[in-house]
Amino acid sequence: MHVKITVWGINYDPEPTGIGPFNTDLCVWLAAHGHVVTMLSTFPYYPWWKKRAEDKGKVHERAVVSGVTLHRCWHYVPEKPSTVKRLIHELSFVATSTWRALWTEKPDVYFVVSPSLFLGIGAFIASRLKRRPFVFHVQDLQPDAALGLGMIKPGLSVKMLYALEKWSYRRAALVSGISGGMIEAYRRKGVPEGKIYLFPNWIPDVAPDVSANAGGASFRREYGIGAETPLIAYSGNVGMKQGLEVVVEAARGGAAHWAICGEGAAKPALEAAIAADPESGARLYPLQPDDRYKALLREADVSLITQQKGTGQFFFPSKLLSILQYGRPVLAVADEASELARAAREGGFGIVVEPGDAAGLRAAAQEIIGASAEQKAEWARRGRAWVDQFRRSRVLGEFEARLEKVAAR
Structure with a gap:
């Protein structure tokens, strides 16, 4: 018809x-x-x-x-x-x-x-x-x-x-x-x-190529981030709903590079917060073209998704679907009752931290980065299995x- x-x-x-x-x-x-x-x-x-x-x-x-x-x-x-x-x-x-x-x-x-x-x-x-x-x-x-x-x-x-x-x-x-x-x-x-x-x-019917050299583009090479440096990546809108301010504090100290790629109404305030905190490992980048965005998902050690407190029951971050195809563990900042937290519990593909908990976010990032190869492989397997329904x-x-x-x- x-x-x-x-x-x-x-x-x-x-x-x-x-x-x-x-x-x-x-x-x-x-x-x-x-x-x-x-x-x-x-x-x-x-x-x-x-x-x-x-x-x-x-x-x-x-x-x-x-x-x-x-x-x-x-x-x-x-x-x-x-x-x-x-x-x-x-x-x-x-x-x-x-x-x-x-x-x-x-x-x-x-x-x-x-x-x-x-x-x-x-x-x-x-x-x-x-x-x-x-x-x-x-x-x-x-x-x-x-x-x-x-x-x-x-x-x-x-x-x-x-x-x-x-x-x-x-x-x-x-x-x-x-x-x-x-x-x-x-x-x-x-x-x-x-x-x-x-x-x-x-998500597309065909799973993406997640090999290290797929497509030739490299986020790490483009911005001079060494292969040995732990990379925690966020990509998407930089607005009120995302509550990314907690990342600036969580990124203090440690060797990890926290990359925030995106545009949005809250970006100027986030730029000011990062500039005012020289000890923070958070850095802002433009929204990436498609080939470098895919490279970012391949090369990240941790994929970050954040939500503002009190909002997670009312929308679902669709970027989660793209992230899980690349087999990276998810670090989610979300209310316990949120859709994102529910998905993470059902799928078993990462760790959830309450909004505003900078210390908890830092500790969760370190836990994921320091996890065994077997645990990382299990997170990847569970994530790909969960996202297949979409x-x-x-x-x-x-x-x-x-x-x-x-x-x-």
């Missing part, structure tokens, strides 16, 4: 991290399987929080890429994101993309990706005027995460966000989430069981069949 699908979300190629790569790969997969795919998105801005020079001043752009009809819509991107500016940022995209949705060809189904939660409003308008259902897919439980981060305070604004969340779920034909914890949250929030669907993020063909194939059923209704 071939259907017309409009995928609707704020992130898309060439954004290298976060939700963008998954939105892109989903569209390409569906188009390659004979579906007519339209993507409503923005001009690239993430994780730099800055548009490309060639996109400034553009209101709309249409292109056909890899069989996908792509509509880029103008939106406001603040140089220094704050709670109010983020709100304007999201609402500007909702407004321009909803207008574009009303003027594009009518699909059989809309697939709407949150964040932004406010896209539920646009999806409702388009689905009612076009008389087509929409699927509401959640990558982050936005109100819960914002409350946990302290970006918003309990009160009327929080009640309004939860009311919007409930309103959107009620009107969607299907509500999907990327982790088991999200599915449990939907049940607590009163979403009917028949409308809930687990749609996790995924292979691309399996995840997207099952979701494609479910999406066709929603479209048929």
Whole structure:
């Protein structure tokens, strides 16, 4: 069954991290399987929080890429994101993309990706005027995460966000989430069981080449890090949710090199903290190109993932899936009740430390670095076994069949 699908979300190629790569790969997969795919998105801005020079001043752009009809819509991107500016940022995209949705060809189904939660409003308008259902897919439980981060305070604004969340779920034909914890949250929030669907993020079907010289690129060689120096690597967004400040303190003393590769709104503050602490072994690097990113994962002794206290129940760090393919032990900074900690317990592929515990983080890093070859091999085996359930063909194939059923209704 071939259907017309409009995928609707704020992130898309060439954004290298976060939700963008998954939105892109989903569209390409569906188009390659004979579906007519339209993507409503923005001009690239993430994780730099800055548009490309060639996109400034553009209101709309249409292109056909890899069989996908792509509509880029103008939106406001603040140089220094704050709670109010983020709100304007999201609402500007909702407004321009909803207008574009009303003027594009009518699909059989809309697939709407949150964040932004406010896209539920646009999806409702388009689905009612076009008389087509929409699927509401959640990558982050936005109100819960914002409350946990302290970006918003309990009160009327929080009640309004939860009311919007409930309103959107009620009107969607299907509500999907990327982790088991999200599915449990939907049940607590009163979403009917028949409308809930687990749609996790995924990894390629073919496992990567993890040999030392694969691809020729080398992160260690590029930045002059000796082969004998223990390398603890983080790559991804540098924002509030990550809580990377604890790394600066944990990296004091010792011989390890703590490499933080990425971009994001919290990067200037992290740069200042590292500059103010000359004893710290933490160093900041730009977001790496694909070949050096893969080299970083191959060459690291420890792969680091961090989360801010109070947020881990509301989103799942998809970088974990990429990391585990390379067989490196994971050092996770996360709440005990978080999705990340749950995965680490189930998979048995590393160590979890509570957020804010710099001494515990330092000790855990030393434990992993000093572990026996047998223990490291066991971590690698367990990690690869756990992540196998997220292979691309399996995840997207099952979701494609479910999406066709929603479209048929």
